[in-house]
Amino acid sequence: MGLIIFSLLLYLFTLLRGSNKDFFQPEIFLNIYFIILIGLGPIALYFYSENMYLSGNYQNVIQMVLIGYVCINLGYFLASKQTRNVFTNKTYLSPPGGYSSSFKSKLRISAYVFFTIGILASLLFFARTGNIPILAANKEAARVAALAVGGNGYVLYLMSMGMYGVALYAIYAYGYNKDKTQLFLLFAIMGLAMTGTGSRRYILWVCLYLLIAKHYLSSPIPKTRMLVYTFLGLLFVNLFEMFRNPDSMTTTSLSTTFSYRFIIYISNLEKVLTYFMSRDEYEYGGTFFMDILTALPGKQIDYQSWLKKVTNLEFEGFGIPPTLMGDLYVNFGYVGVVLGCTLFGFMVRNIYNSLILKRGSFYNLFLYMAVLEISSKIITSGISAQAISILWLAIFVGLYKVLFKHLALFGGYRNAIN
Numbered sequence: 001m002g003l004i005i006f007s008l009l010l011y012l013f014t015l016l017r018g019s020n021k022d023f024f025q026p027e028i029f030l031n032i033y034f035i036i037l038i039g040l041g042p043i044a045l046y047f048y049s050e051n052m053y054l055s056g057n058y059q060n061v062i063q064m065v066l067i068g069y070v071c072i073n074l075g076y077f078l079a080s081k082q083t084r085n086v087f088t089n090k091t092y093l094s095p096p097g098g099y100s101s102s103f104k105s106k107l108r109i110s111a112y113v114f115f116t117i118g119i120l121a122s123l124l125f126f127a128r129t130g131n132i133p134i135l136a137a138n139k140e141a142a143r144v145a146a147l148a149v150g151g152n153g154y155v156l157y158l159m160s161m162g163m164y165g166v167a168l169y170a171i172y173a174y175g176y177n178k179d180k181t182q183l184f185l186l187f188a189i190m191g192l193a194m195t196g197t198g199s200r201r202y203i204l205w206v207c208l209y210l211l212i213a214k215h216y217l218s219s220p221i222p223k224t225r226m227l228v229y230t231f232l233g234l235l236f237v238n239l240f241e242m243f244r245n246p247d248s249m250t251t252t253s254l255s256t257t258f259s260y261r262f263i264i265y266i267s268n269l270e271k272v273l274t275y276f277m278s279r280d281e282y283e284y285g286g287t288f289f290m291d292i293l294t295a296l297p298g299k300q301i302d303y304q305s306w307l308k309k310v311t312n313l314e315f316e317g318f319g320i321p322p323t324l325m326g327d328l329y330v331n332f333g334y335v336g337v338v339l340g341c342t343l344f345g346f347m348v349r350n351i352y353n354s355l356i357l358k359r360g361s362f363y364n365l366f367l368y369m370a371v372l373e374i375s376s377k378i379i380t381s382g383i384s385a386q387a388i389s390i391l392w393l394a395i396f397v398g399l400y401k402v403l404f405k406h407l408a409l410f411g412g413y414r415n416a417i418n
Contacts (some may be wrong), residue, residue, distance in 0.1 A: 041266030048259040068325035075345020111169035118162015122193040133198035143198030170213035272326040287384040327382025
């Protein structure tokens with residue numbers, strides 16, 4: 001096990017030491033995400049509870065994690081051969097130019113439009129909930145209860161449009177070297193609104209939107225500094241969990257909270273593998289539509305809650321995120337894990353090639369932010385659990401092109417590169 005983890009870390013170290021300066025390329029950003037939340041899990045579990053490790057099906061888990069990691073990176077490698085472009089420190093130093101004041105105005109107005117939609121949706125969410133979950137006495141229970149209100153999950157998706165508004169304004173502010181005061185005001189308001197739901201990931205991604213915009217449009221952020229930001233983000237996640245759920249056995253100390261954060265996903269993967277290996281039957285893609293079908297009238301169970309039920313787990317909260325490998329195994333077995341992880345890596349890296357390395361437009365940069373966010377969630381929860389997120393992004397893009405075509409956000413910044 002130690003040799004496996006050492007190999008994963010050594011491979012990541014070679015990427016960080018390479019000449020490529022882009023921290024947000026999939027090979028670096030998503031690999032760090034994978035290693036921290038999944039790859040380190042077996043070691044963390046061994047030290048956290050040796051008995052739990054020895055009594056579980058963790059040899060198969062380690063094998064599955066290794067297969068998934070290698071195949072995802074095989075996909076990255078194959079797609080990287082599709083382009084000769086390499087990100088360097090000089091690639092995006094200059095702000096885009098050559099655009100009229102009308103274009104700048106339309107970009108700014110579009111950011112305000114989506115920000116306003118997000119804020120109005122926030123007010124609706126809290127009104128339907130009857131409180132602000134993060135301010136409740138039992139924050140975790142209030143968070144779960146808020147999303148249990150019929151339709152609130154879809155209101156939350158409307159709230160996320162406010163996050164997209166912040167992302168667009170960040171592109172405007174950094175792309176045209178504007179004063180950042182208003183940007184950080186929008187960031188603070190939207191961040192507080194999303195944090196009010198009791199979830200921590202939203203504020204982290206709004207922060208990442210700002211960092212990605214600065215990185216590509218103003219000045220590339222050094223990888224060493226991004227590693228510091230990564231540690232601070234992980235620290236925030238754990239401190240937030242201790243604040244949100246102080247009475248849990250998993251938050252008795254900061255070290256316990258950190259350990260649990262490392263093991264939660266491989267623990268879920270172990271439960272999923274143990275059940276479906278014993279059943280020896282697969283879903284053949286049926287779970288990919290479970291979450292989408294919850295939009296139909298009546299009561300339909302979502303994918304993660306279904307997994308919680310079939311694995312006979314009892315705990316407060318929602319279902320279990322099975323990781324990308326677990327999701328693919330549930331549907332297609334080991335063949336699905338190998339082919340699915342390779343295809344996932346290939347597709348994400350090809351999207352990066354098209355949207356970033358070929359430097360198409362402001363809209364491409366915004367789209368890459370959204371794709372990177374969904375890709376990270378797919379790694380930990382699987383394709384099935386993110387089916388609505390994928391569909392929502394597709395709907396958002398379609399509506400944007402139809403309803404806001406006059407905003408002309410498809411202009412390029414190709415001419416800004418000397």
